[in-house]
Every structure is written in structure tokens, then in C-alpha cells.
């Protein structure tokens with residue numbers, strides 16, 4: 061038995077916490093994965109060639125957390141050998157896969173900063189972002205190899221380009237990732253890291269302006285993972301299989317790679333295969349329980365599930381939850397999943413600036429599942445997850461009531477909300493309220509008595525008619541509930557009398573007749589004040605959607621900037 065001495069502290073002295081000041085580090089996630097979940101499977105669908113139409117053919121790759129953790133540590137050693145210093149950026153241009161997960165774990169483990177770059181941008185925009193971040197190393201999927209020569213010329217800070225996956229022919233000045241890793245032993249000792257050290261970097265998708273960067277810390281990542289896992293958030297657990305469809309470049313796939321590795325969930329990555337039919341088949345085969353993506357992904361999945369059901373060959377999906385975020389999920393979509401397929405969509409809201417999870421829309425205990433109130437609340441973005449606070453302010457900075465009706469600028473604060481932008485002075489993105497610093501989201505929202513937040517619009521998309529605001533999001537969601545309408549985007553066009561008036565740009569479902577203006581007015585009339593209703597409808601073949609699943613209203617506003625409302629309706 062060990063000896064200990066006791067002493068009676070003075071009763072008047074302040075008591076100090078006796079708890080260990082353990083740092084909150086991503087290496088903790090890596091170690092858990094390596095030690096506790098080493099047998100747990102990670103499945104990736106990756107291209108293994110092309111069919112006769114030139115489409116990539118999917119191949120199934122299976123590995124384990126144990127192998128991924130070992131390779132992440134080899135990557136950490138390889139980056140050290142390449143001269144990457146603490147705080148330096150390592151970029152990825154990659155689809156969702158086990159190799160990308162190795163980068164998530166290995167780069168921060170050696171003190172580097174994981175910079176996930178959006179693969180869907182134009183190569184010139186990608187080069188701009190890589191240069192802005194001054195990335196030192198780039199890990200790029202073989203399927204984007206065509207971009208390498210452009211980046212080699214345009215990005216002088218890149219000292220090393222490493223290709224993930226085999227290439228038919230090596231590209232000069234690049235390395236093969238697997239061969240590179242094989243040269244290194246797993247990192248034997250972590251460098252000294254502080255929880256406040258930078259660990260990840262993300263640029264906004266630039267839907268309403270130029271992309272801006274935020275830098276996550278080890279601490280913000282750990283706290284975000286801990287808070288994302290519970291049932292009232294994303295519902296990630298060791299017993300489940302999780303398919304993050306949201307790309308790993310889109311706000312770290314909403315943190316799911318870290319959250320799943322922290323809790324040991326079986327992970328399935330769909331790589332580039334994200335159409336409705338591929339996803340439904342994958343979910344069935346891999347028995348996916350939790351999945352997450354943007355509304356356009358769910359629209360594709362719903363069409364496929366409806367088709368299969370109508371054909372008498374419905375999918376058998378053990379899905380417990382489809383997490384929907386990134387843009388507003390129409391109530392009609394949430395209802396259709398539930399009523400046709402007994403599947404539950406859980407709405408979540410967040411931003412690059414919030415790591416991203418801010419709110420989730422979980423059914424309150426007193427609201428029966430399947431009731432009208434349940435669907436109404438599900439279409440809201442939900443209540444804040446623990447440690448996140450929301451507030452609403454008006455145009456003069458005054459705090460607005462939480463009555464579910466008053467629209468205002470949404471403010472957010474919390475341990476994984478950014479307090480500045482990287483390399484940019486954006487003072488108007490922050491305000492002080494009651495002595496506390498808040499991030500100004502640029503979202504216009506309401507908060508109701510229960511604390512449920514509802515996004516009405518982005519401030520740049522709001523329609524200001526006669527001094528009042530019209531929410532384009534609400535109108536779009538109602539229009540998308542119309543049986544003939546697939547997609548609808550409502551934008552402001554300038555009006556000499558009212559300043560701005562709403563124009564609805566509509567994509568119809570295949571093989572349907574366009575509804576008349578009067579029919580659409582009737583359809584919307586019970587839901588909105590008369591002055592909210594669109595003055596005109598334009599039927600188009602497609603609506604531009606950005607790289608992270610949001611309508612590109614900037615483009616639409618540009619296209620229709622000289623629009624004359626008298627035209628009322630276009631010919632389909």
C-alpha cells in the first residue's frame with residue numbers, strides 16, 4: 061500500500077479544482093480508434109475503371125480503424141520528413157474515403173493543419189484558395205489528376221503533391237500516396253500540442269460572396285465531436301453504421317469522420333457515387349443506420365425509393381435517421397420520406413464558421429411523431445446543441461422577441477464558433493451584446509418560445525418589398541410541395557414601386573404540364589399573405605446549384621436583373 065500524507069487546508073482559502081488539465085487533442089481520437097475500435101470496419105466505394113459509357117465503375121474497399129490509424133501515423137511521419145512544421149497547412153482535394161480519413165487523423169497528429177479544399181470548384185478558384193492558405197503539401201485523389209499540371213504552375217507554395225490511388229501513368233513531380241507511406245514507420249511520439257493549436261482549416265463555399273477561411277482548433281474539434289454524437293444531435297454510436305454523404309470538404313463532412321472515429325461507428329464512404337440509385341443500393345447492402353447530406357441528395361434518394369416502391373421492389377433500409385443540412389429541407393420532403401417510406405429526416409443547421417453543428421431539430425417529448433406539429437417542427441432548423449447559444453437582433457442591433465414570428469439577424473456563439481476569419485478583417489461579422497462576442501451569421505431567422513430556430517433566408521437573398529421582408533426560403537419550400545414542381549428558387553427583382561418583388565424560377569418534374577399563374581397563386585394563397593406571392597414564374601430546364609448543394613441565387617439575380625414583371629409567365 062502506498063503512503064500518503066494528509067493535511068487540512070485552511071478553511072478560508074479558495075478551493076482549487078483537483079482535475080487534470082488534460083488537453084483536448086485530436087490525437088485522443090486517433091488513439092481511441094487505434095486501441096478500442098481496431099477491428100471496426102471502414103468501407104469505401106472507389107472508382108476501379110470505367111464502363112463503355114466512360115462512367116466510373118465502383119469497387120468496394122474494406123479496411124479497419126486499426127489499419128487507418130496506423131497509416132495515419134505513417135502519414136504523420138512522412139509529413140514530418142517532408143519538413144511540415146507545426147501550424148503549416150496540408151491540403152486535401154479528395155472524395156470521401158478511408159485515405160481522406162487518414163489525412164483527417166494524421167495531419168493534426170503531427171501538428172499540421174488539415175485544409176480540405178472543395179473539389180467542385182474551378183481549378184483557378186482552387187489555386188486561389190491553396191495560395192491564400194499557403195498550403196505546403198497537397199494530397200489529391202487520382203480522379204482529379206487532370207488538375208495537377210495547373211496547380212503545379214499556379215501554386216508556388218506547394219512543395220509536394222501526393223496522389224491518392226493509382227494512376228495509369230505517373231505524373232512528374234508527384235508521389236504515389238501508398239508508396240510514400242510505405243517508406244515511413246508510424247509516428248512514435250506525438251509532438252507537444254496544445255488544445256488551442258490550429259488543427260483544420262475550411263473556406264466557406266462562397267454562396268453569397270468570396271470564400272473566407274476559418275481555422276478550427278484541436279479543442280473545438282473535440283468538443284464538437286462530443287456534442288455531435290448524442291441522440292439529440294446526430295445520433296452517432298459504436299453500434300451503428302454511418303454513411304456521411306456530405307463531402308469531407310464541406311465543413312469536415314459536418315464533423316462526422318471525427319465523431320465516428322471517436323465513438324467507433326462503422327463508417328461507409330460513398331466516394332464519387334452519390335446518385336439516388338447508388339446510394340440506396342449502398343445503404344441496403346451495408347445496412348446503413350445514420351446518414352447525412354444536403355436536400356438535393358435526399359431529393360435524388362426519394363425519387364429512387366419512390367420508383368423502386370412503385371415497381372414492387374422496395375429497398376429494405378434499416379435507416380434510423382437521415383440528417384439534412386446545408387440548405388433548408390422542405391416540409392414536403394420530410395413528410396414524403398416519413399409517409400411513403402417510414403424514414404425520419406432530422407434537420408440540422410450550421411455553417412463553416414460553426415464547425416458546423418449549431419442546431420438540430422429533434423422532436424420534443426410532448427409532440428407525437430407523425431403529427432402535423434411534428435412535421436412543422438421538423439421543417440425548422442431546431443434548437444441549439446449544448447454549449448451553443450442563439451440570439452436575434454433587428455436592424456438597429458436591438459434584441460428581438462423569441463415569438464416564432466419576428467424575423468431578425470441570427471447571432472451565434474459557442475466554443476466551436478469562429479471569432480475571426482483567417483487573413484481577413486471582417487469586423488462587421490461580429491457584434492458585442494451584453495459584453496459577449498457573437499458571430500453575425502448573415503441568416504435571417506425566427507426563434508420560437510420553445511427555442512426552435514427557423515431560417516427564413518440569407519440576408520443577401522431576402523426580398524424587401526415595400527419596406528417589409530419576404531422569406532424566399534419559405535416560398536420555395538411551399539412551391540416544391542406542388543406535385544408538378546421539382547425545384548423552385550425565389551429571387552428579388554427590382555420594382556419601381558415596391559423596391560423589390562419576388563420572381564419564382566421553377567424546374568418542373570419530367571413530363572408534366574406547367575401549372576398556370578392562377579393555379580400557383582391558389583396553391584400558395586392559404587400559406588402566405590397576398591403581397592408575398594410571386595409576381596411571376598419562370599419555367600427553366602434547370603436551376604443552378606452550387607458545390608455545396610445551395611441554389612446559386614446570385615447567378616439567378618444576375619440573369620434576371622432586367623426582368624420585367626409584366627411578362628408574368630414564360631413559355632415552358
Ligand code: ADP
Nearest residue numbers: 264265266267385386387388408409410411412
Ligand atoms: P456558404 O456560406 O458559402 O454557403 P456554408 O456551407 O458555410 O457556406 O453555408 C452556411 C449556410 O448554409 C448557413 O448560413 C445557412 O444559410 C445555410 N444552411 C445550412 N444549414 C441549413 C439548414 N438546415 N436550413 C437552411 N439553411 C441552412
